[in-house]
Amino acid sequence: MNNKLKPRRPLKEKHYWEEWTGRIYTSICVVFLIVVMFSIVYFVASKGLSTFFQNGISISEFLGGKTWNPTGEPAFYGALPFITGSFITTLLAALIASPLGLCAALFMTEIVPGKGKKILQPAIELLSGIPSVVYGFIGLSVIVPLLRSIFGGTGVGIAAGCLVLAVMILPTVTSIMADALSALPKGLRESSYALGATRWQTIYRVIIPTTLPALLTGVVLGMARAFGEALAVQMVIGNAPHVPTSLLESASTLTSVITLSMGNTTMGSVHNNALWSMALVLLVMTFVFVILVRLLERRNRV
């Protein structure tokens, strides 16, 4: 009797403590995470906003000024060239990557579901494992000379930047789109076929319209990645601080300017603070992308 009872009591106690250690542990982790996130946002915001409040640069000059010359006399802190550069490269990269990603996703889920997915999915996911320096170097060694030989000029510029970015965001776009397509209820597809629709008609009349919000989530997440990418773009875009007049002219993005100049400037200088303000712009843009994704998800549920 005794021998049978004894193991039961410690076991119960053990579960009790397991429950509590688990709870305490996860709570500590969550608190730690929240503290880290808030301190990052606070740090970037306090640094970025001091450009306007301490150094007396007006927000309109920063966001709308076309001249960036922080070492000049007088100094100019107009970030418009970088903001436009970031937006143009991101949008163009999304324009190139979305149709490619959609076709790859359709191929994996609708056209050759079994073998297609087995081969294409790992191949595309492999792309996301390549470090961005390597993308940048490939861009510098292959894409820039290619553009130079086709269009003349230097070859560096937004065109090279968005081509590199398009390849980099392809895995994100494709895998999210493929998930969305395979999550579609079987019934919709089958009823479309039952009505006599061909596979192509089913794809563009039924599957794409119903999954559109989820497909767009893939595009937006891809854009968020493209917007924040620094190293690869910095190597091929040229980084001249001007609003470009053509796609083959040297331009810069917010990230490329930050990575180029952050280490060379001293903390607390106006130049350094202005770079933090650009980081703040990037942070705000990421918030916008996250909000967009949330809105799309909400539409998706209905």
Added chain:
Amino acid sequence: MFKKLPFILMTLTFVLVLAACGSKNDAGTEGAASNGSGEATAELSGNILAVGSTALLPLVEQAGQKFMAVDEYKNVTVQVQGGGSGTGLTQVSDGQATIGNSDVFAEEKLEDEAKVKELVDHQVAVVAMAPVSNKDTGVEDLTKQQLVDIFSGKVTNWKDVGGADKAIVIVNRPSSSGTRATFEKYALGAKMDDIQGSIQEDSSGNVKKLVAETPGAIGYLALSYLDDSLQVLKYEGVEATVENVEAGTYPVWAYEHMYTKGEPDAATKAFLDYILSDEIQQNDVTELGYIPMSGMKVKRDAAGNVVQ
């Protein structure tokens, strides 16, 4: 057992992260604390954290390895990090780093004069730069005025400076770069604005690649990066060679600085002396493409005045 595995792993990473943060702080405070005392013991010990200039990084790293291998200094740890001259100066002046590596005088970077006064300059090597162009330009020699015209955008075709009929493409450094500051100060004599359509790269490797491959390109590189893939341009008829820099006839060069906050403590001083010793200056410094301090027949101050 396996249910607990993720928890154990997470705890482990958590502890490791905290431990890493902790040890870094320790190194910082220790360095700062020992700065003041500066007592010389029989066996030197301590942590030296050198942060900053990526141009100086290879030398300090290599010298640090050799320094720690010396029996006398085996209790001294030398850690070297990049991050750029601005970061180096900020961190040494805030006491986070023992040594701040910089390509430029602190006077040129730090806005707060009181902070500049606290720093002690140790010049450990000289770096010279040469203007370089693509091989197709047909130009081998440029005067100061021609360079100014090119980098200010007044001259946009190589035929105007006696070369081939080819558009000029400027491969520049970002305006905050120490290399650019040196080139503008000593080769051009004035700060230049960025030209629309110019290219900016921070890494010397990328500058070299772009100048070598882009038709009509012009840029500038440290002597250690020069080779046959580029046309090295003479400046005012003077070739960029170590001898010419040492003799003071070639002006486009700058010191590599290692700043300490106040006078260095015993271990740091030993390390700085070690870098300036013949063993490092005659071997590592020249191997890595810098010019040793001992060979310099001219001196220069922060304002750019040259003394024979």
